[in-house]
């Protein structure tokens with residue numbers, strides 16, 4: 001099988017880490033029977049300065065017409081009125097799920113192993129941005145619409161269930177390292193207060209996850225405030241957490257803090273027919289050009305993208321190589337307390353691959 005991958009490095013250290021992601025794809029073991037072709041695509045602040053748009057139509061067209069998946073680095077946001085290309089891409093390609101795994105390894109944990117993933121609905125909730133400000137005799141009042149639909153709640157819950165099953169299959173492929181025996185999905189909401197909006201999300205998620213194909217998945221739920229408390233007290237308990245847009249946004253940044261460096265945390269923007277892998281960090285102008293950016297968030301994003309393209313074995317091999325690098329702790333970038341360069345970390349992961 002040959003997969004065509006769009007490469008969108010963007011700005012700053014995006015240009016240092018995306019080439020590392022490409023090298024990983026090019027270096028997968030031949031036994032996997034996977035080949036890749038690449039197309040370089042533009043987006044970001046520098047593109048905006050050159051062309052007047054942060055996301056050229058050509059980039060979107062090629063992704064839609066030619067590509068199976070893509071890797072997105074990071075973009076800088078420096079001026080008002082500039083709109084983020086990744087937000088536009090999510091809309092144009094209908095990438096309705098934002099998936100962020102947060103994981104420790106034996107060598108990189110303060111005790112209990114964390115291995116969870118937050119699945120955030122990406123298209124609605126308060127982020128429909130229908131706000132208004134009204135002048136009243138008693139001063140201004142601002143209000144915003146929180147929109148929750150049955151369809152969006154259903155598809156995000158279904159993909160959360162599928163991710164839970166896929167994570168179990170990756171655990172099954174690497175026995176001995178598995179930290180749990182049954183997949184679990186935690187539905188997060190505030191339906192005790194918002195009985196209609198979050199109530200619809202909760203009910204729909206319950207219904208989606210009651211499907212026969214998810215019979216092996218343990219389904220539970222948490223009110224979002226208690227979710228935050230438990231996530232920080234007992235992160236090792238969680239597997240897949242599914243949430244509406246706003247709660248998911250907050251939970252996923254909070255969860256990233258549990259594992260130390262931003263340079264470790266991957267994400268994927270996922271739709272029914274496309275996946276974009278994207279490190280969670282930004283363009284890191286403070287270390288740009290120094291050759292010391294941590295490539296691991298991107299390498300893990302490569303694996304995550306492959307999972308959504310159905311290549312579980314390839315993903316498992318990449319995760320294992322990264323864990324090996326972190327556990328050995330011989331080649332770590334400065335954000336991890338080490339002295340290695342981007343290139344040295346990449347070479348070490350490639351050797352393990």
Ligand code: NAI
Pocket residue numbers: 013073074075076077078086262263264280281282283284285286287292293294295297333335
């Ligand atoms: P940032 O994530 O770029 O950097 C935060 C801190 O983490 C910096 O000290 C940086 O050196 C460090 N860091 C980040 N990634 C690293 C890596 N791979 N290896 C080692 N250290 C790493 O966030 P910041 O500084 O708030 O934003 C910088 C620019 O990036 C801004 O223009 C911002 O708008 C943009 N940004 C873009 C994002 C995206 O494209 N998705 C996400 C977050 C910020």
Ligand code: MG
Pocket residue numbers: 249250253
């Ligand atoms: Mg956020």
